[in-house]
Amino acid sequence: MVAAFRDRVAACPDCGAPSAVVHSRYERRLQDLPWQGRPVTLRIQARRLRCRNQECRRQTFVERLAESAAGGARRTLRLADLQRHLGLALGGEAGARLAARLAIAISADTLIRMARRQSPPPEPSPPPRVLGVDDWAWRRGHRYGSILVDLERNQVVDLLPDRQAETLSHWLRQHPGVEVVARDRACTYADGARQGAPGAVQVADRWHLLRNLGDAVQAVVERHHAAIRRIGREVAAGCAIRAAAAVPTETRPSAAQQRREAGRRRRQARYEEAARMHTAGVSISDMSRQLGADRKTLRRWLQAGAAPSWPRIPRGSILDRHRTTLEQRWAEGCHNALRLWRELASAGFPGRPSTVRAWATERRRRDPAASLPGAARGQIWQPPTLRRTTRLLMADGELPSDADRTFTARLLEVPALQTTVAVAKRIARLLRRKGDDRLEEALDEAAASPLASFAVELRKDIAAVRAALDLPWTTSPVEGQINRLKMIKRTMYGRAGFELLRARILQAA
Numbered sequence: 001m002v003a004a005f006r007d008r009v010a011a012c013p014d015c016g017a018p019s020a021v022v023h024s025r026y027e028r029r030l031q032d033l034p035w036q037g038r039p040v041t042l043r044i045q046a047r048r049l050r051c052r053n054q055e056c057r058r059q060t061f062v063e064r065l066a067e068s069a070a071g072g073a074r075r076t077l078r079l080a081d082l083q084r085h086l087g088l089a090l091g092g093e094a095g096a097r098l099a100a101r102l103a104i105a106i107s108a109d110t111l112i113r114m115a116r117r118q119s120p121p122p123e124p125s126p127p128p129r130v131l132g133v134d135d136w137a138w139r140r141g142h143r144y145g146s147i148l149v150d151l152e153r154n155q156v157v158d159l160l161p162d163r164q165a166e167t168l169s170h171w172l173r174q175h176p177g178v179e180v181v182a183r184d185r186a187c188t189y190a191d192g193a194r195q196g197a198p199g200a201v202q203v204a205d206r207w208h209l210l211r212n213l214g215d216a217v218q219a220v221v222e223r224h225h226a227a228i229r230r231i232g233r234e235v236a237a238g239c240a241i242r243a244a245a246a247v248p249t250e251t252r253p254s255a256a257q258q259r260r261e262a263g264r265r266r267r268q269a270r271y272e273e274a275a276r277m278h279t280a281g282v283s284i285s286d287m288s289r290q291l292g293a294d295r296k297t298l299r300r301w302l303q304a305g306a307a308p309s310w311p312r313i314p315r316g317s318i319l320d321r322h323r324t325t326l327e328q329r330w331a332e333g334c335h336n337a338l339r340l341w342r343e344l345a346s347a348g349f350p351g352r353p354s355t356v357r358a359w360a361t362e363r364r365r366r367d368p369a370a371s372l373p374g375a376a377r378g379q380i381w382q383p384p385t386l387r388r389t390t391r392l393l394m395a396d397g398e399l400p401s402d403a404d405r406t407f408t409a410r411l412l413e414v415p416a417l418q419t420t421v422a423v424a425k426r427i428a429r430l431l432r433r434k435g436d437d438r439l440e441e442a443l444d445e446a447a448a449s450p451l452a453s454f455a456v457e458l459r460k461d462i463a464a465v466r467a468a469l470d471l472p473w474t475t476s477p478v479e480g481q482i483n484r485l486k487m488i489k490r491t492m493y494g495r496a497g498f499e500l501l502r503a504r505i506l507q508a509a
Contacts, residue, residue: 002043010049010063017053023060024048030068031075033082034103042076079104080114087115088507091491116500127177128157131200132478133189135163136485138498145498146189147485147505149478151182156481159502165192172196182473183464184208190461204464205475206431213427216454218390220420223450225386231410232383239381239403264309271307274298318351319359326356330363337361383407393421394428416450423449430469439466 009020030042048060069076075083083106086095092108099106128150135144146160146168157175160167169192172178182203183189193202221228270291277287288295301307319326322344329340337357341349344356381403384392392399392408399405412418423446429435430442439462446455458465468474488504489496 002045010047010061012051012053012056012058012061013064014058014061015051015053015056017051017056019049019052019061021050021052022047023050029074030065031079031104033076033079037103039103039105083111084114085507087111088504091496091504094491112496112500115503116497127175128152129177130180130182130473131157131178132182132473132475133168133193134184134475134478134482135186136482138489147478147481149481151180151473151477154477154481156485156505159485159498159505161498163188165189165195168192169194169196172200180471180473182475182478184475185212185461190464201467201471202464203467203471203473204461206468207474207476209431209458209465209468210428212457213424213431213454214390214394216451217394217420217424218387220416220450221386221390221393224414224417227414228386228389228411229383232407235403235407235410236381236383238406264307267307271301274301278302317355318349319355322347322349326359330360335360335364381407393417394424396425419449420451423451433469439469 009018011018025045025047028044028046030044032040032042034040044065046063048062050060051058064071067077070080073080083095083099083104086099089095090098092112095111096106096108099111128148130151132149132151134147134149136147137143138145144163146163148157148160148171149155150157158171160171163186165188168189172193173196176197178197178200180203181189181193181197181200182205183193184205185208190202193200270293274287274291274293277290282290284295284298287293287298291298325344325347326340329343334340337360338353340360341351341353341356344351381401384404384407389411392404393411395408399408412421423442426435426437427442427446430437430439443455443458446452446458485501485505489501492501
Protein backbone atom coordinates (compact mmCIF):
# COMPACT_ATOMS: atom_id res chain seq x y z
CA MET A 1 0.00 0.00 0.00
CA VAL A 2 1.41 3.38 -1.06
CA ALA A 3 0.65 6.54 0.94
CA ALA A 4 1.82 10.16 1.03
CA PHE A 5 1.48 13.20 3.28
CA ARG A 6 -1.53 15.42 2.69
CA ASP A 7 -0.14 18.54 4.35
CA ARG A 8 2.13 20.59 2.13
CA VAL A 9 3.63 22.50 5.06
CA ALA A 10 5.54 20.91 7.94
CA ALA A 11 7.10 22.40 11.08
CA CYS A 12 10.78 22.13 11.94
CA PRO A 13 11.22 19.84 14.99
CA ASP A 14 13.81 22.21 16.53
CA CYS A 15 12.54 25.74 16.02
CA GLY A 16 8.96 25.03 14.95
CA ALA A 17 9.14 27.26 11.87
CA PRO A 18 6.84 26.08 9.04
CA SER A 19 8.33 25.20 5.68
CA ALA A 20 7.11 23.98 2.30
CA VAL A 21 10.46 24.02 0.46
CA VAL A 22 11.26 20.46 -0.61
CA HIS A 23 14.87 19.41 -0.43
CA SER A 24 14.41 15.76 -1.56
CA ARG A 25 12.14 12.75 -1.33
CA TYR A 26 12.61 9.15 -0.20
CA GLU A 27 10.45 6.10 0.43
CA ARG A 28 9.76 4.83 3.95
CA ARG A 29 8.38 1.33 4.64
CA LEU A 30 6.26 0.61 7.74
CA GLN A 31 4.69 -2.67 8.80
CA ASP A 32 1.06 -2.26 9.79
CA LEU A 33 -1.77 -4.41 11.14
CA PRO A 34 -2.72 -7.33 8.84
CA TRP A 35 -5.69 -7.29 6.51
CA GLN A 36 -7.68 -10.52 5.99
CA GLY A 37 -4.84 -12.59 7.42
CA ARG A 38 -2.25 -11.03 5.11
CA PRO A 39 0.70 -8.88 6.25
CA VAL A 40 0.48 -5.21 5.26
CA THR A 41 3.42 -2.90 4.47
CA LEU A 42 2.89 0.84 4.03
CA ARG A 43 5.13 2.54 1.44
CA ILE A 44 5.20 6.21 2.41
CA GLN A 45 6.57 8.91 0.11
CA ALA A 46 8.34 11.06 2.70
CA ARG A 47 9.79 14.51 1.98
CA ARG A 48 12.87 16.23 3.35
CA LEU A 49 12.24 19.95 3.73
CA ARG A 50 14.48 22.97 4.20
CA CYS A 51 14.17 25.01 7.39
CA ARG A 52 13.49 28.67 6.52
CA ASN A 53 14.76 29.92 9.88
CA GLN A 54 18.26 31.28 9.33
CA GLU A 55 19.13 30.99 13.03
CA CYS A 56 18.13 27.30 13.32
CA ARG A 57 21.00 24.83 13.43
CA ARG A 58 18.96 22.31 11.47
CA GLN A 59 19.08 23.04 7.75
CA THR A 60 16.84 20.19 6.62
CA PHE A 61 14.29 17.99 8.36
CA VAL A 62 11.97 15.08 7.55
CA GLU A 63 8.20 15.15 7.85
CA ARG A 64 7.10 13.45 11.10
CA LEU A 65 4.48 10.73 11.56
CA ALA A 66 3.84 11.60 15.18
CA GLU A 67 0.40 9.95 15.29
CA SER A 68 1.29 6.90 13.22
CA ALA A 69 4.94 5.90 13.77
CA ALA A 70 7.95 6.92 15.82
CA GLY A 71 10.99 8.44 14.20
CA GLY A 72 13.16 5.79 12.55
CA ALA A 73 10.65 3.03 13.36
CA ARG A 74 9.81 0.26 10.91
CA ARG A 75 6.33 -0.46 12.28
CA THR A 76 3.32 1.69 13.03
CA LEU A 77 2.45 2.62 16.60
CA ARG A 78 -0.68 0.48 16.64
CA LEU A 79 1.25 -2.58 15.42
CA ALA A 80 4.01 -1.92 17.96
CA ASP A 81 1.43 -1.63 20.73
CA LEU A 82 -0.17 -4.96 19.75
CA GLN A 83 3.17 -6.75 19.57
CA ARG A 84 4.25 -5.27 22.88
CA HIS A 85 1.09 -6.60 24.52
CA LEU A 86 1.80 -10.04 23.05
CA GLY A 87 5.22 -9.97 24.67
CA LEU A 88 3.81 -8.85 28.01
CA ALA A 89 1.06 -11.46 28.03
CA LEU A 90 2.88 -14.50 26.61
CA GLY A 91 6.59 -13.80 26.72
CA GLY A 92 9.07 -14.27 23.89
CA GLU A 93 8.71 -17.69 22.26
CA ALA A 94 4.97 -18.15 22.85
CA GLY A 95 4.28 -14.58 21.73
CA ALA A 96 6.36 -15.05 18.56
CA ARG A 97 4.43 -18.20 17.64
CA LEU A 98 1.10 -16.45 18.07
CA ALA A 99 2.32 -13.39 16.17
CA ALA A 100 3.25 -15.61 13.21
CA ARG A 101 -0.29 -17.04 13.19
CA LEU A 102 -1.69 -13.48 13.25
CA ALA A 103 0.42 -12.46 10.22
CA ILE A 104 2.49 -9.97 12.25
CA ALA A 105 5.67 -12.06 12.42
CA ILE A 106 8.31 -10.91 14.90
CA SER A 107 11.20 -12.60 16.66
CA ALA A 108 11.07 -13.63 20.31
CA ASP A 109 14.02 -11.42 21.24
CA THR A 110 12.37 -8.37 19.70
CA LEU A 111 9.18 -9.05 21.65
CA ILE A 112 11.15 -9.23 24.87
CA ARG A 113 12.98 -5.98 24.07
CA MET A 114 9.69 -4.21 23.33
CA ALA A 115 8.14 -5.50 26.55
CA ARG A 116 11.16 -4.46 28.60
CA ARG A 117 11.31 -0.96 27.05
CA GLN A 118 7.67 -0.20 27.60
CA SER A 119 6.96 2.44 30.22
CA PRO A 120 5.23 1.30 33.42
CA PRO A 121 1.46 1.76 33.55
CA PRO A 122 0.10 4.94 35.11
CA GLU A 123 -0.47 5.07 38.82
CA PRO A 124 -3.92 3.89 39.90
CA SER A 125 -6.43 6.60 40.58
CA PRO A 126 -7.17 7.04 43.40
CA PRO A 127 -3.96 5.77 45.04
CA PRO A 128 -4.22 2.64 47.20
CA ARG A 129 -5.72 3.21 50.62
CA VAL A 130 -5.23 -0.34 52.00
CA LEU A 131 -1.88 -1.85 51.02
CA GLY A 132 -0.82 -5.48 51.41
CA VAL A 133 2.92 -6.24 51.56
CA ASP A 134 4.65 -9.60 51.37
CA ASP A 135 7.86 -11.07 50.02
CA TRP A 136 8.35 -13.40 47.07
CA ALA A 137 11.37 -15.53 46.24
CA TRP A 138 13.33 -14.71 43.11
CA ARG A 139 15.67 -17.49 44.19
CA ARG A 140 14.63 -19.23 47.38
CA GLY A 141 17.08 -18.75 50.20
CA HIS A 142 19.21 -16.26 48.27
CA ARG A 143 17.25 -13.39 46.76
CA TYR A 144 13.81 -12.00 47.58
CA GLY A 145 11.60 -9.18 46.40
CA SER A 146 8.44 -7.49 47.69
CA ILE A 147 5.00 -7.30 46.15
CA LEU A 148 2.54 -4.51 46.91
CA VAL A 149 -1.18 -5.19 46.44
CA ASP A 150 -4.17 -2.89 46.68
CA LEU A 151 -6.38 -5.00 48.96
CA GLU A 152 -9.55 -3.04 48.15
CA ARG A 153 -9.23 -3.73 44.42
CA ASN A 154 -7.12 -6.92 44.68
CA GLN A 155 -4.63 -5.55 42.15
CA VAL A 156 -0.85 -5.53 42.12
CA VAL A 157 0.38 -1.98 42.61
CA ASP A 158 4.11 -2.49 42.24
CA LEU A 159 7.05 -4.86 42.64
CA LEU A 160 10.13 -3.98 44.67
CA PRO A 161 13.53 -5.56 43.90
CA ASP A 162 14.26 -6.47 47.55
CA ARG A 163 12.61 -6.66 50.95
CA GLN A 164 14.53 -3.92 52.71
CA ALA A 165 12.85 -1.39 54.98
CA GLU A 166 14.43 1.53 53.11
CA THR A 167 12.98 0.41 49.77
CA LEU A 168 9.45 0.12 51.18
CA SER A 169 9.65 3.42 53.03
CA HIS A 170 10.89 5.20 49.87
CA TRP A 171 7.95 3.80 47.88
CA LEU A 172 5.44 4.84 50.56
CA ARG A 173 6.84 8.39 50.66
CA GLN A 174 6.46 8.65 46.88
CA HIS A 175 2.87 7.33 47.05
CA PRO A 176 1.10 9.16 49.88
CA GLY A 177 -2.43 8.24 50.86
CA VAL A 178 -1.89 4.76 52.30
CA GLU A 179 -3.97 4.43 55.47
CA VAL A 180 -3.64 0.72 56.28
CA VAL A 181 -0.64 -1.59 55.74
CA ALA A 182 -1.28 -5.34 56.08
CA ARG A 183 1.95 -7.29 56.50
CA ASP A 184 3.49 -10.39 58.01
CA ARG A 185 5.58 -10.44 61.19
CA ALA A 186 8.81 -9.37 59.46
CA CYS A 187 10.53 -6.48 61.25
CA THR A 188 11.74 -4.97 57.97
CA TYR A 189 8.21 -4.35 56.69
CA ALA A 190 7.18 -2.94 60.07
CA ASP A 191 10.11 -0.50 60.05
CA GLY A 192 9.56 0.42 56.39
CA ALA A 193 5.87 1.16 56.96
CA ARG A 194 6.67 3.15 60.11
CA GLN A 195 9.23 5.29 58.26
CA GLY A 196 7.36 5.75 55.00
CA ALA A 197 3.79 6.08 56.29
CA PRO A 198 3.94 6.96 60.00
CA GLY A 199 0.22 7.72 60.10
CA ALA A 200 -0.86 4.40 58.58
CA VAL A 201 -2.33 1.60 60.71
CA GLN A 202 -0.26 -1.57 60.54
CA VAL A 203 -2.16 -4.87 60.58
CA ALA A 204 -0.36 -8.12 61.37
CA ASP A 205 -1.62 -11.05 59.35
CA ARG A 206 -3.56 -13.47 61.58
CA TRP A 207 -2.37 -16.55 59.66
CA HIS A 208 1.23 -15.61 60.39
CA LEU A 209 0.33 -15.05 64.03
CA LEU A 210 -1.17 -18.54 64.20
CA ARG A 211 1.90 -19.93 62.46
CA ASN A 212 4.17 -18.25 65.03
CA LEU A 213 2.01 -19.68 67.80
CA GLY A 214 2.31 -23.18 66.33
CA ASP A 215 6.10 -22.84 66.09
CA ALA A 216 6.25 -21.73 69.73
CA VAL A 217 4.17 -24.72 70.86
CA GLN A 218 6.35 -27.07 68.80
CA ALA A 219 9.46 -25.64 70.47
CA VAL A 220 7.95 -26.53 73.87
CA VAL A 221 7.05 -30.01 72.59
CA GLU A 222 10.60 -30.58 71.38
CA ARG A 223 11.95 -29.81 74.85
CA HIS A 224 9.93 -32.79 76.17
CA HIS A 225 10.89 -35.21 73.40
CA ALA A 226 12.09 -37.90 75.82
CA ALA A 227 8.77 -38.13 77.65
CA ILE A 228 6.84 -37.97 74.37
CA ARG A 229 8.82 -40.87 72.86
CA ARG A 230 8.38 -42.96 76.02
CA ILE A 231 4.61 -42.40 76.05
CA GLY A 232 4.46 -43.09 72.30
CA ARG A 233 6.19 -46.45 72.71
CA GLU A 234 3.86 -47.44 75.53
CA VAL A 235 0.73 -46.52 73.56
CA ALA A 236 2.04 -48.31 70.44
CA ALA A 237 2.76 -51.47 72.45
CA GLY A 238 -0.75 -51.45 73.87
CA CYS A 239 -2.26 -50.98 70.39
CA ALA A 240 -0.22 -53.91 69.04
CA ILE A 241 -1.45 -56.20 71.84
CA ARG A 242 -5.08 -55.21 71.27
CA ALA A 243 -4.72 -55.62 67.49
CA ALA A 244 -3.25 -59.11 67.89
CA ALA A 245 -6.07 -60.13 70.23
CA ALA A 246 -8.72 -58.74 67.87
CA VAL A 247 -7.54 -60.64 64.76
CA PRO A 248 -10.48 -62.74 63.43
CA THR A 249 -10.04 -66.49 63.09
CA GLU A 250 -11.52 -66.51 59.60
CA THR A 251 -9.32 -64.90 57.00
CA ARG A 252 -10.28 -63.55 53.62
CA PRO A 253 -9.67 -66.03 50.78
CA SER A 254 -7.05 -65.25 48.18
CA ALA A 255 -7.88 -63.87 44.75
CA ALA A 256 -7.35 -67.30 43.12
CA GLN A 257 -9.66 -68.93 45.63
CA GLN A 258 -12.28 -66.26 44.99
CA ARG A 259 -12.07 -66.87 41.22
CA ARG A 260 -12.43 -70.63 41.69
CA GLU A 261 -15.44 -70.16 43.96
CA ALA A 262 -17.10 -67.77 41.49
CA GLY A 263 -16.60 -70.29 38.65
CA ARG A 264 -18.06 -73.09 40.77
CA ARG A 265 -21.17 -70.98 41.52
CA ARG A 266 -21.67 -70.20 37.83
CA ARG A 267 -21.46 -73.88 36.89
CA GLN A 268 -23.85 -74.83 39.69
CA ALA A 269 -26.39 -72.24 38.57
CA ARG A 270 -26.17 -73.48 34.97
CA TYR A 271 -26.61 -77.10 36.13
CA GLU A 272 -29.69 -76.22 38.21
CA GLU A 273 -31.25 -74.43 35.23
CA ALA A 274 -30.47 -77.44 32.99
CA ALA A 275 -32.02 -79.82 35.53
CA ARG A 276 -35.17 -77.70 35.71
CA MET A 277 -35.50 -77.62 31.92
CA HIS A 278 -34.85 -81.38 31.70
CA THR A 279 -37.66 -82.04 34.21
CA ALA A 280 -39.93 -79.82 32.09
CA GLY A 281 -39.21 -82.00 29.05
CA VAL A 282 -36.91 -79.68 27.10
CA SER A 283 -34.59 -81.48 24.72
CA ILE A 284 -30.82 -81.44 25.07
CA SER A 285 -30.46 -79.44 21.85
CA ASP A 286 -32.84 -76.71 23.04
CA MET A 287 -31.10 -76.56 26.40
CA SER A 288 -27.72 -76.23 24.63
CA ARG A 289 -28.96 -73.27 22.58
CA GLN A 290 -30.60 -71.49 25.52
CA LEU A 291 -27.80 -72.04 28.04
CA GLY A 292 -24.88 -71.63 25.62
CA ALA A 293 -23.30 -74.97 26.64
CA ASP A 294 -22.23 -77.98 24.65
CA ARG A 295 -24.74 -80.87 24.43
CA LYS A 296 -22.18 -83.45 25.60
CA THR A 297 -21.37 -81.28 28.63
CA LEU A 298 -25.05 -80.95 29.60
CA ARG A 299 -25.67 -84.70 29.08
CA ARG A 300 -22.67 -85.53 31.28
CA TRP A 301 -23.84 -83.16 34.04
CA LEU A 302 -27.37 -84.56 34.01
CA GLN A 303 -26.09 -88.14 34.17
CA ALA A 304 -23.76 -87.29 37.08
CA GLY A 305 -26.53 -85.42 38.92
CA ALA A 306 -24.28 -82.45 39.81
CA ALA A 307 -21.97 -79.88 38.31
CA PRO A 308 -18.28 -80.85 38.39
CA SER A 309 -16.12 -79.27 41.12
CA TRP A 310 -12.71 -80.45 39.86
CA PRO A 311 -10.99 -80.64 43.26
CA ARG A 312 -7.31 -79.79 43.24
CA ILE A 313 -5.03 -82.74 43.91
CA PRO A 314 -2.24 -81.65 46.29
CA ARG A 315 1.19 -82.01 44.80
CA GLY A 316 4.60 -82.16 46.36
CA SER A 317 6.76 -79.04 46.70
CA ILE A 318 10.48 -78.46 46.82
CA LEU A 319 9.81 -76.77 50.17
CA ASP A 320 8.57 -80.01 51.78
CA ARG A 321 12.02 -80.95 53.06
CA HIS A 322 12.51 -77.51 54.60
CA ARG A 323 9.06 -76.89 56.12
CA THR A 324 10.24 -77.82 59.61
CA THR A 325 13.02 -75.26 59.42
CA LEU A 326 10.69 -72.62 58.01
CA GLU A 327 8.06 -73.17 60.71
CA GLN A 328 10.73 -73.01 63.41
CA ARG A 329 12.19 -69.75 62.09
CA TRP A 330 8.67 -68.33 61.66
CA ALA A 331 7.85 -69.14 65.28
CA GLU A 332 11.08 -67.41 66.34
CA GLY A 333 9.81 -64.20 64.74
CA CYS A 334 11.62 -64.17 61.38
CA HIS A 335 8.88 -63.19 58.90
CA ASN A 336 11.10 -61.74 56.15
CA ALA A 337 10.74 -63.98 53.07
CA LEU A 338 14.03 -62.87 51.51
CA ARG A 339 15.95 -63.56 54.70
CA LEU A 340 14.32 -67.01 55.01
CA TRP A 341 15.25 -67.81 51.42
CA ARG A 342 18.88 -66.84 52.03
CA GLU A 343 19.05 -69.14 55.04
CA LEU A 344 17.52 -72.02 53.07
CA ALA A 345 19.79 -71.36 50.08
CA SER A 346 22.85 -71.65 52.32
CA ALA A 347 21.47 -75.03 53.43
CA GLY A 348 21.11 -76.27 49.83
CA PHE A 349 17.61 -75.10 48.84
CA PRO A 350 17.51 -74.88 45.00
CA GLY A 351 14.32 -72.80 44.66
CA ARG A 352 13.79 -69.15 43.88
CA PRO A 353 12.91 -66.39 46.40
CA SER A 354 9.39 -66.23 44.93
CA THR A 355 8.72 -69.76 46.21
CA VAL A 356 9.53 -68.80 49.80
CA ARG A 357 7.61 -65.53 49.37
CA ALA A 358 4.49 -67.44 48.30
CA TRP A 359 4.82 -69.73 51.33
CA ALA A 360 5.21 -66.72 53.66
CA THR A 361 2.13 -65.05 52.13
CA GLU A 362 0.05 -68.18 52.69
CA ARG A 363 1.43 -68.49 56.21
CA ARG A 364 0.39 -64.94 57.05
CA ARG A 365 -3.05 -65.60 55.63
CA ARG A 366 -3.50 -68.62 57.87
CA ASP A 367 -2.21 -66.87 61.00
CA PRO A 368 -2.29 -63.06 60.60
CA ALA A 369 -1.77 -62.36 64.31
CA ALA A 370 1.70 -63.84 64.21
CA SER A 371 2.86 -61.36 61.57
CA LEU A 372 1.22 -58.17 62.81
CA PRO A 373 4.35 -56.52 64.24
CA GLY A 374 6.17 -56.94 60.92
CA ALA A 375 3.96 -57.27 57.87
CA ALA A 376 1.04 -55.20 59.12
CA ARG A 377 3.14 -52.52 60.74
CA GLY A 378 1.49 -49.83 58.60
CA GLN A 379 -1.94 -50.84 60.02
CA ILE A 380 -0.88 -50.43 63.67
CA TRP A 381 -0.65 -47.04 65.33
CA GLN A 382 2.89 -45.67 65.31
CA PRO A 383 4.27 -42.91 67.57
CA PRO A 384 3.86 -39.63 65.64
CA THR A 385 6.59 -37.16 64.84
CA LEU A 386 7.03 -34.07 66.99
CA ARG A 387 5.33 -31.92 64.35
CA ARG A 388 2.29 -34.20 64.23
CA THR A 389 2.31 -34.39 68.02
CA THR A 390 1.95 -30.61 68.09
CA ARG A 391 -1.01 -30.80 65.70
CA LEU A 392 -2.67 -33.47 67.84
CA LEU A 393 -2.26 -31.38 70.96
CA MET A 394 -3.66 -28.26 69.26
CA ALA A 395 -6.57 -30.04 67.54
CA ASP A 396 -10.00 -28.64 68.42
CA GLY A 397 -12.26 -31.40 67.14
CA GLU A 398 -12.40 -35.14 67.68
CA LEU A 399 -9.13 -36.93 67.02
CA PRO A 400 -9.16 -39.54 64.23
CA SER A 401 -8.44 -42.67 66.31
CA ASP A 402 -8.64 -44.03 69.83
CA ALA A 403 -4.87 -44.37 69.90
CA ASP A 404 -4.43 -40.67 69.12
CA ARG A 405 -6.86 -39.77 71.88
CA THR A 406 -5.06 -42.02 74.34
CA PHE A 407 -1.67 -40.61 73.32
CA THR A 408 -2.88 -37.02 73.66
CA ALA A 409 -4.47 -37.69 77.05
CA ARG A 410 -1.22 -39.20 78.33
CA LEU A 411 0.75 -36.19 77.08
CA LEU A 412 -1.57 -33.77 78.82
CA GLU A 413 -0.64 -35.43 82.10
CA VAL A 414 2.72 -33.67 81.78
CA PRO A 415 2.19 -30.33 83.63
CA ALA A 416 4.27 -28.19 81.24
CA LEU A 417 2.50 -29.54 78.16
CA GLN A 418 -0.91 -29.18 79.77
CA THR A 419 -0.28 -25.52 80.61
CA THR A 420 1.20 -24.79 77.19
CA VAL A 421 -1.72 -26.33 75.29
CA ALA A 422 -4.33 -24.56 77.41
CA VAL A 423 -2.71 -21.15 76.88
CA ALA A 424 -2.07 -21.78 73.16
CA LYS A 425 -5.66 -22.82 72.51
CA ARG A 426 -6.91 -19.71 74.24
CA ILE A 427 -4.71 -17.48 72.08
CA ALA A 428 -5.68 -19.46 68.95
CA ARG A 429 -9.39 -18.94 69.65
CA LEU A 430 -8.69 -15.25 70.14
CA LEU A 431 -6.82 -14.98 66.82
CA ARG A 432 -9.59 -16.89 65.02
CA ARG A 433 -12.15 -14.51 66.53
CA LYS A 434 -14.04 -17.38 68.14
CA GLY A 435 -13.75 -16.32 71.76
CA ASP A 436 -14.57 -13.39 73.99
CA ASP A 437 -11.20 -13.37 75.74
CA ARG A 438 -9.21 -10.19 76.06
CA LEU A 439 -5.80 -9.99 74.41
CA GLU A 440 -4.02 -8.57 77.47
CA GLU A 441 -5.33 -11.31 79.74
CA ALA A 442 -4.28 -14.00 77.28
CA LEU A 443 -0.78 -12.54 76.98
CA ASP A 444 -0.45 -12.26 80.76
CA GLU A 445 -1.34 -15.94 81.08
CA ALA A 446 1.15 -16.82 78.31
CA ALA A 447 3.88 -14.84 80.08
CA ALA A 448 3.54 -17.15 83.10
CA SER A 449 3.75 -20.32 80.97
CA PRO A 450 6.42 -21.96 78.78
CA LEU A 451 5.17 -19.62 76.00
CA ALA A 452 6.69 -16.58 77.72
CA SER A 453 9.08 -15.81 74.84
CA PHE A 454 6.17 -15.86 72.38
CA ALA A 455 4.25 -13.41 74.55
CA VAL A 456 7.27 -11.09 74.69
CA GLU A 457 7.58 -11.04 70.88
CA LEU A 458 3.85 -10.43 70.52
CA ARG A 459 3.96 -7.44 72.89
CA LYS A 460 6.64 -5.83 70.72
CA ASP A 461 4.08 -5.66 67.90
CA ILE A 462 1.00 -5.25 70.07
CA ALA A 463 -0.56 -2.41 68.02
CA ALA A 464 -0.50 -4.47 64.81
CA VAL A 465 -1.88 -7.50 66.67
CA ARG A 466 -4.80 -5.48 68.05
CA ALA A 467 -5.49 -4.13 64.55
CA ALA A 468 -5.52 -7.71 63.23
CA LEU A 469 -8.30 -8.55 65.70
CA ASP A 470 -10.31 -5.40 64.95
CA LEU A 471 -9.87 -4.89 61.19
CA PRO A 472 -10.83 -7.30 58.36
CA TRP A 473 -7.60 -6.94 56.35
CA THR A 474 -5.17 -9.84 55.85
CA THR A 475 -2.41 -10.72 53.41
CA SER A 476 -4.35 -13.65 51.90
CA PRO A 477 -5.02 -11.78 48.60
CA VAL A 478 -1.30 -11.00 48.46
CA GLU A 479 -0.51 -14.73 48.61
CA GLY A 480 -2.81 -15.27 45.64
CA GLN A 481 -1.00 -12.61 43.65
CA ILE A 482 2.33 -14.24 44.58
CA ASN A 483 1.10 -17.51 43.09
CA ARG A 484 0.34 -15.71 39.82
CA LEU A 485 3.77 -14.04 39.97
CA LYS A 486 5.43 -17.44 40.33
CA MET A 487 3.51 -18.78 37.34
CA ILE A 488 4.60 -15.87 35.14
CA LYS A 489 8.19 -16.11 36.39
CA ARG A 490 8.38 -19.82 35.63
CA THR A 491 7.09 -19.34 32.10
CA MET A 492 10.22 -17.26 31.49
CA TYR A 493 12.46 -20.13 32.70
CA GLY A 494 14.36 -17.80 35.06
CA ARG A 495 16.03 -15.91 32.19
CA ALA A 496 14.24 -12.58 32.53
CA GLY A 497 15.37 -9.67 34.66
CA PHE A 498 13.44 -7.81 37.30
CA GLU A 499 12.26 -5.03 34.96
CA LEU A 500 10.66 -7.47 32.50
CA LEU A 501 8.99 -9.42 35.30
CA ARG A 502 7.68 -6.19 36.83
CA ALA A 503 6.31 -5.04 33.47
CA ARG A 504 4.52 -8.35 32.90
CA ILE A 505 3.06 -8.45 36.43
CA LEU A 506 1.78 -4.88 36.25
CA GLN A 507 0.39 -5.47 32.79
CA ALA A 508 -1.45 -8.56 34.06
CA ALA A 509 -2.86 -6.51 36.89
